[in-house]
Amino acid sequence: MNLLKALFGGAEESPEEKRKNDDAKRFDMFKFDGVKAARMGNFDYAVRCYEEALKIKDDLEVRDYLSQAFVSSDKLPEAICQLKILAAAEPENINVWIQIARVAYMAEDYDAMNDACAAAMELDSKNPHVHYLYAQAYIAAGNNINAVAMLTKAIALKPDMADACLLRGKTLLAMGDVGGASDDADLLIKEYPESEDVLMFNARVASAQGKSDEAIQLYGRVTEVNPFCADAYRERGRLKYGKGDMAGASEDMQKVMEITPGAVADISGEFSAEGVEHKVRKAYSNMNPLGL
The missing domain is CATH 1.25.40.10 (Tetratricopeptide repeat domain)
Known part of the structure; x- marks a missing residue:
């Protein structure tokens, strides 16, 4: 039997090869079961599947899926932890830093949010979404003046950024600048x-x-x-x-x-x-x- 396999190229798998192939199959099973569960809204089960997949192989895509499942499960610190691993692996990926800032804002972790905004700003100082997130962090810290400055920059970079215009108007109103708030209100009501x-x-x-x-x-x-x-x-x-x-x-x-x-x-x-x-x-x- 072994002679026939050798003659026709059908050599038996070594134990190591069999283990690797089995691990690959199990990894794919857990990964895609997790994706399926997440699509059905069963995020707790999706988390379990992704975590089992990561025990077999560290995979950035699975960590991204896991972070999303944690957010959907309202486990925000866990999501930030996964996103920070992604950021360490891809420090030039501005989208990861932006996502960290967004999730940190939801978690009211403003230190993590500031750090993420700073990292994103270093990568792209002309990204309006980064300025918007920085403004949210400033507002949380009670620094409305810098928040308005950041929002004004965001609007200058992206004039149709309605969220930034609305947040700036609300911030100005909270500061007692009714005239400035009114200007933003007039702009917004025309468009929306x-x-x-x-x-x-x-x-x-x-x-x-x-x-x-x-x-x-x-x-x-x-x-x-x-x-x-x-x-x-x-x-x-x-x-x-x-x-x-x-x-x-x-x-x-x-x-x-x-x-x-x-x-x-x-x-x-x-x-x-x-x-x-x-x-x-x-x-x-x-x-x-x-x-x-």
Whole structure:
């Protein structure tokens, strides 16, 4: 038998070759089972498959898949750990650093986010997404001035970057620069007149400018786009209350309580004609007019 195999090129596998072939098959099985599980939304099982595959062979693609599965499982520190391994293996890959920054932001790990942004900035100082992420890190650190500077650079590099324009406007509004926020609001509403976020921002700017009627109308457009936006009802109700529209304020606060039961801890029961002004006043007295 061995002679025939030798004559016709069918030599038996050595134990080492058999082990390698078996490992390769098992690796592929775990890898593709993990991909299949992730596509079906079974991320815990996907993580187990990827980890078993990595025990057989270290593979950057599998580590990337594993990081994504960890993010989907809300295991953000574990995802960052995998991404850092990828970054060490491919330090020139800016996309890995950007992903680290994004996941670190989700995890509120701002030290890791800053480090990732710095590494990405060294690779490409003209990448608008890096400037945007750096701005988010600055905002988290309470450094709004540098955040606005970073967002302005991002917009200069990519004028149609709506997220950067919106975040800059919100930051300016939080800083009390209503004029600057208004400029961004005007730009955004022209391009995205049906966006819930843009409409909400414009409503808050109008409110900060003292344009209550305009703000109320804008909040109404928000609720048309999203009838379950509790913040829109809450903030519109505050403006109605300020205008003396107790019925309108009460109606909006009831809507808030329907959408988010228990959101107004100091109010209980149905609103009635008796004592409605007192109850609505309590609901709105401590509310930030900018929704912040």
